[in-house]
Amino acid sequence: MTDGLEADVERLDGIAERRDELAARVRTHAGEIARELAVLQGGDYGQETFDTDGGSWTIKYEAGDVQYLRFDPTSGSETYVVSSKQPPEPEALETAMADYGAFVAAYNEYVRSFDGLFADVPEAFPAVESTAELVAERDRIVDRVREVCDAMAAQLHRYDGEYGTYATTVSGTRWELKWDGDVASYLRIGGSNGTYLLSQYGPPAATDVRQFAADVPAFVAAFNDHVDDLEADLAQVSFGDD
Template sequence: MTDGLEADVEEMDEIAERRDELATRVRTHAGEIARELAVFQGGDYGQETFNTDGGSWTLKYEAGDVQYLRFDPKSGSEIYVVSSKQPPEPEALEMAMADYGAFVAAYNEYVRSFEGILADVSDEFPEAESTAELVAERDRIVDRIRDVCNAMASQLHRYDGEYGTYATTISGTRWELKWEEDLASYLRVGGSDGVYLLSQYGPPAAPEVRRLADDVPAFVADFNEHVADLEADLAQVSFGDD
């Protein structure tokens, strides 16, 4: 009687090698379908399910590459033909590959179902109105506001230092002018989450300029009163008998 330890062990290298080779080819082929779906559907990621007589195939893709290809047979457990994990067992892969051609045919039919879908869509569109005049008028008003605020900044620089902020309330809303030397850094209306009538990043939207521009004279008038009060206070300073 032959000892079992002396029996030959059947090697599975060839089966595993064939399985891995087939799985690689399927990944490459399914990757082509994934890229086509990504281009067609206009997104970096998504998934689509295709039904066959043998079951259903779900292809999930991301960044134009296949994430997984899952076969759900009408009888039996689901099979991940392509996944981020190890390839399926050879028997499972063989079962899935028997239906793979039907999956590709279902995909092709899916693509053909969209033929002519854009044929009746017109590519004639009305002319878009230009905002050039509106922008020019917005910029003219903002430039005028900047000129006034720079003049205020120059006076504040002379009186109150190289940089700082001047704030007041106009029509119940906080207005804040920040200056650096003789220039206005920003004019903000409405607190930290407010609208920047002036800033280093560009002008505000035209509707905001329209909403706030009428209050600029009141802001300047308030500043002038502030200066007048300062002058009056200084006039009262005495160094003794004249």
């Protein structure tokens, strides 16, 4: 009589080897689907789910390669046919592979559903109107505003120091000029969240120029009144008997 220790042990090497070989083939084949989906969707990563009579298949891709392929059968537990972790169990892989052809057919049908998608898209488009004339006029007005504000900055520099701000109200709205030396850093209308008619970062919108340019003369007039008041105050200063 022999005990169990003397019985031959069935080896699983062959099953595991065939499982790994099949899983590798599926990864390569599903990788082609992943690349096609990436091209179609126009992104580096994403996922799609395809339904079959046997369940649903979800393929996730990144950088044009398959990240995982998951089979969720109508009955039973889900299986990661392709995964970055461990290979599937042989029985689960066998069950999934019985439905793999249906998955590929569902993918192919999905691609064919886009046939004729661009049939009604015109190949010719209307001519684009040029903004060159509008921009040139905008820039001409802004350049004139900058000349005036630079002249104001030079006077403020001479009287009030290297840099600072001058603010007044025009038509009920705050106008603020900041100067740095003899140059206007910005002309802002409407407070801290207002519109920059002049700035160091770029020209204003044409609509903003249209809205505020007409009030620039009033802003300059207010500045001139400010200068006149300063001159009047200085005229009253005396160092003794004249």
